[in-house]
Amino acid sequence: MTLSDPVSTFDTAMFRGVMGRFATGVTVVSFMREGEPAGMTVNAFLSVSLDPPLVLISVRRSSNFVQHVQVGGRYGVNVLAEAQEHLAAYFARRPDGATKVAFRDHLGTPLIDASLAHIVARVVDIHPAGDHLLYIAAIEHLWHGLEARPLIFFSGKYKQIHAHEPAIQWNDALDGW
Protein backbone atom coordinates (compact mmCIF):
# COMPACT_ATOMS: atom_id res chain seq x y z
CA MET A 1 0.00 0.00 0.00
CA THR A 2 1.20 3.52 -0.72
CA LEU A 3 0.24 6.85 0.78
CA SER A 4 -1.73 7.70 -2.37
CA ASP A 5 -4.13 4.76 -1.98
CA PRO A 6 -7.70 5.94 -1.36
CA VAL A 7 -8.98 5.60 2.21
CA SER A 8 -11.53 2.99 1.10
CA THR A 9 -8.70 0.49 0.53
CA PHE A 10 -6.94 1.34 3.78
CA ASP A 11 -5.22 -1.75 5.13
CA THR A 12 -5.90 -1.84 8.88
CA ALA A 13 -3.64 -4.86 9.44
CA MET A 14 -0.80 -3.00 7.72
CA PHE A 15 -1.45 0.05 9.90
CA ARG A 16 -1.34 -2.10 13.06
CA GLY A 17 1.80 -3.84 11.84
CA VAL A 18 3.62 -0.63 11.05
CA MET A 19 2.59 1.00 14.34
CA GLY A 20 3.65 -2.17 16.17
CA ARG A 21 7.23 -1.44 15.15
CA PHE A 22 7.17 1.51 17.50
CA ALA A 23 8.30 -0.16 20.74
CA THR A 24 6.58 1.20 23.84
CA GLY A 25 6.39 0.62 27.54
CA VAL A 26 3.14 -0.76 28.96
CA THR A 27 0.92 0.87 31.58
CA VAL A 28 -2.18 -0.10 33.47
CA VAL A 29 -4.46 2.92 33.77
CA SER A 30 -6.39 2.59 37.02
CA PHE A 31 -9.69 4.20 37.95
CA MET A 32 -12.75 3.72 40.13
CA ARG A 33 -15.66 1.78 38.61
CA GLU A 34 -18.82 1.77 40.70
CA GLY A 35 -16.85 2.06 43.92
CA GLU A 36 -14.35 -0.68 42.96
CA PRO A 37 -10.80 -0.27 41.63
CA ALA A 38 -10.47 -1.15 37.95
CA GLY A 39 -7.72 -1.09 35.36
CA MET A 40 -7.08 -1.08 31.64
CA THR A 41 -3.87 -1.91 29.79
CA VAL A 42 -2.73 1.12 27.79
CA ASN A 43 0.36 1.80 25.72
CA ALA A 44 -0.98 4.96 24.05
CA PHE A 45 0.38 7.08 26.89
CA LEU A 46 2.60 10.12 26.59
CA SER A 47 3.65 13.29 28.31
CA VAL A 48 2.36 16.33 26.43
CA SER A 49 3.45 19.40 28.39
CA LEU A 50 5.95 20.30 31.10
CA ASP A 51 4.36 23.63 32.04
CA PRO A 52 1.71 22.87 33.06
CA PRO A 53 2.54 19.17 33.49
CA LEU A 54 0.09 17.23 31.32
CA VAL A 55 -0.15 13.63 30.16
CA LEU A 56 -2.42 11.97 27.63
CA ILE A 57 -3.94 8.55 27.09
CA SER A 58 -5.85 7.44 24.01
CA VAL A 59 -8.82 5.22 24.91
CA ARG A 60 -11.18 3.29 22.66
CA ARG A 61 -14.70 4.73 22.86
CA SER A 62 -16.23 1.36 23.74
CA SER A 63 -14.02 0.88 26.83
CA ASN A 64 -15.47 0.78 30.33
CA PHE A 65 -13.07 3.57 31.23
CA VAL A 66 -15.14 5.99 29.11
CA GLN A 67 -18.27 5.34 31.19
CA HIS A 68 -16.49 6.02 34.47
CA VAL A 69 -13.97 8.85 33.95
CA GLN A 70 -15.10 12.32 32.95
CA VAL A 71 -13.53 15.80 32.95
CA GLY A 72 -12.60 16.57 36.57
CA GLY A 73 -12.19 12.86 37.35
CA ARG A 74 -8.85 11.18 37.97
CA TYR A 75 -6.90 8.25 36.64
CA GLY A 76 -3.74 6.54 37.80
CA VAL A 77 -0.95 5.49 35.43
CA ASN A 78 1.09 2.50 36.59
CA VAL A 79 4.19 1.86 34.46
CA LEU A 80 4.70 -1.91 34.39
CA ALA A 81 7.86 -3.80 35.23
CA GLU A 82 8.69 -6.95 33.24
CA ALA A 83 7.56 -9.07 36.21
CA GLN A 84 4.06 -7.57 35.80
CA GLU A 85 3.35 -9.02 32.34
CA HIS A 86 0.46 -11.04 33.81
CA LEU A 87 -1.20 -7.75 34.83
CA ALA A 88 -0.90 -6.37 31.28
CA ALA A 89 -2.64 -9.48 29.97
CA TYR A 90 -5.25 -9.44 32.72
CA PHE A 91 -6.23 -5.80 32.23
CA ALA A 92 -6.39 -6.15 28.44
CA ARG A 93 -9.49 -8.32 28.70
CA ARG A 94 -12.74 -8.01 30.59
CA PRO A 95 -11.84 -8.77 34.23
CA ASP A 96 -13.22 -12.13 35.40
CA GLY A 97 -12.75 -11.43 39.09
CA ALA A 98 -10.53 -14.53 39.43
CA THR A 99 -7.24 -12.65 39.68
CA LYS A 100 -6.70 -10.69 42.86
CA VAL A 101 -4.81 -7.49 42.12
CA ALA A 102 -3.22 -5.58 44.99
CA PHE A 103 -4.50 -2.05 44.49
CA ARG A 104 -3.74 0.62 47.04
CA ASP A 105 -5.69 3.82 47.39
CA HIS A 106 -4.28 7.30 46.94
CA LEU A 107 -6.93 9.86 47.90
CA GLY A 108 -9.60 7.99 45.96
CA THR A 109 -7.45 6.88 43.00
CA PRO A 110 -6.36 3.21 42.93
CA LEU A 111 -2.70 2.41 42.19
CA ILE A 112 -0.94 -0.90 41.57
CA ASP A 113 1.95 -1.87 43.85
CA ALA A 114 5.33 -3.02 42.50
CA SER A 115 5.09 -0.83 39.38
CA LEU A 116 8.08 1.15 38.02
CA ALA A 117 6.33 4.49 38.38
CA HIS A 118 2.96 5.92 39.36
CA ILE A 119 1.10 9.04 38.29
CA VAL A 120 -2.21 10.42 39.48
CA ALA A 121 -3.71 12.88 37.01
CA ARG A 122 -6.95 14.88 36.85
CA VAL A 123 -8.71 14.96 33.47
CA VAL A 124 -8.83 18.50 32.05
CA ASP A 125 -9.91 17.78 28.47
CA ILE A 126 -11.36 14.94 26.40
CA HIS A 127 -10.79 15.22 22.64
CA PRO A 128 -12.62 12.94 20.20
CA ALA A 129 -10.23 11.32 17.72
CA GLY A 130 -11.93 8.79 15.41
CA ASP A 131 -12.88 5.66 17.37
CA HIS A 132 -10.78 6.81 20.36
CA LEU A 133 -10.94 9.62 22.92
CA LEU A 134 -7.83 11.51 24.04
CA TYR A 135 -7.85 12.07 27.80
CA ILE A 136 -5.56 14.99 28.64
CA ALA A 137 -4.89 15.18 32.35
CA ALA A 138 -2.96 17.40 34.76
CA ILE A 139 -0.43 15.61 36.92
CA GLU A 140 -1.28 15.89 40.60
CA HIS A 141 1.09 13.32 42.12
CA LEU A 142 3.98 11.25 40.84
CA TRP A 143 6.34 8.68 42.31
CA HIS A 144 9.26 6.54 41.28
CA GLY A 145 8.47 2.93 42.06
CA LEU A 146 10.67 -0.16 41.99
CA GLU A 147 14.09 -0.10 40.38
CA ALA A 148 13.43 -2.87 37.90
CA ARG A 149 13.43 -3.54 34.16
CA PRO A 150 10.41 -2.28 32.15
CA LEU A 151 7.88 -4.39 30.28
CA ILE A 152 8.08 -3.62 26.54
CA PHE A 153 5.44 -4.07 23.82
CA PHE A 154 6.76 -4.53 20.28
CA SER A 155 5.25 -6.06 17.15
CA GLY A 156 2.21 -7.29 19.09
CA LYS A 157 4.24 -9.13 21.74
CA TYR A 158 5.55 -8.48 25.21
CA LYS A 159 9.35 -8.19 25.30
CA GLN A 160 12.05 -7.74 27.88
CA ILE A 161 15.17 -5.64 27.64
CA HIS A 162 18.31 -7.78 27.64
CA ALA A 163 20.97 -5.14 27.51
CA HIS A 164 24.33 -4.84 29.14
CA GLU A 165 25.00 -1.65 31.02
CA PRO A 166 26.96 0.60 28.64
CA ALA A 167 30.71 0.75 29.31
CA ILE A 168 30.54 4.53 28.83
CA GLN A 169 28.28 6.61 31.06
CA TRP A 170 26.84 8.97 28.43
CA ASN A 171 25.93 11.69 30.90
CA ASP A 172 29.59 11.95 31.89
CA ALA A 173 30.72 11.73 28.27
CA LEU A 174 28.48 14.67 27.34
CA ASP A 175 29.92 16.95 30.03
CA GLY A 176 31.30 20.12 28.50
CA TRP A 177 29.12 20.15 25.39
Ligand SMILES: Cc1cc2nc3c(=O)[nH]c(=O)nc-3n(C[C@H](O)[C@H](O)[C@H](O)COP(=O)(O)O)c2cc1C
Ligand atom coordinates in the same frame (compact mmCIF):
# COMPACT_ATOMS: atom_id res chain seq x y z
C1 LIG B 1 -0.21 -3.96 25.22
C2 LIG B 1 -1.60 -3.40 25.09
C3 LIG B 1 -1.81 -2.05 24.97
C4 LIG B 1 -3.09 -1.51 24.86
N1 LIG B 1 -3.22 -0.16 24.74
C5 LIG B 1 -4.45 0.37 24.62
C6 LIG B 1 -4.61 1.77 24.51
O1 LIG B 1 -3.64 2.54 24.51
N2 LIG B 1 -5.87 2.26 24.42
C7 LIG B 1 -6.98 1.44 24.39
O2 LIG B 1 -8.10 1.94 24.29
N3 LIG B 1 -6.86 0.10 24.51
C8 LIG B 1 -5.63 -0.44 24.63
N4 LIG B 1 -5.48 -1.80 24.75
C9 LIG B 1 -6.68 -2.64 24.78
C10 LIG B 1 -7.34 -2.58 26.14
O3 LIG B 1 -6.45 -2.91 27.19
C11 LIG B 1 -8.56 -3.51 26.23
O4 LIG B 1 -9.37 -3.33 25.12
C12 LIG B 1 -9.35 -3.16 27.46
O5 LIG B 1 -8.68 -3.54 28.63
C13 LIG B 1 -10.70 -3.79 27.51
O6 LIG B 1 -11.37 -3.06 28.45
P1 LIG B 1 -12.94 -2.94 28.43
O7 LIG B 1 -13.42 -4.18 29.11
O8 LIG B 1 -13.23 -1.72 29.20
O9 LIG B 1 -13.34 -2.83 26.98
C14 LIG B 1 -4.21 -2.36 24.86
C15 LIG B 1 -4.01 -3.74 25.00
C16 LIG B 1 -2.74 -4.25 25.11
C17 LIG B 1 -2.55 -5.75 25.26
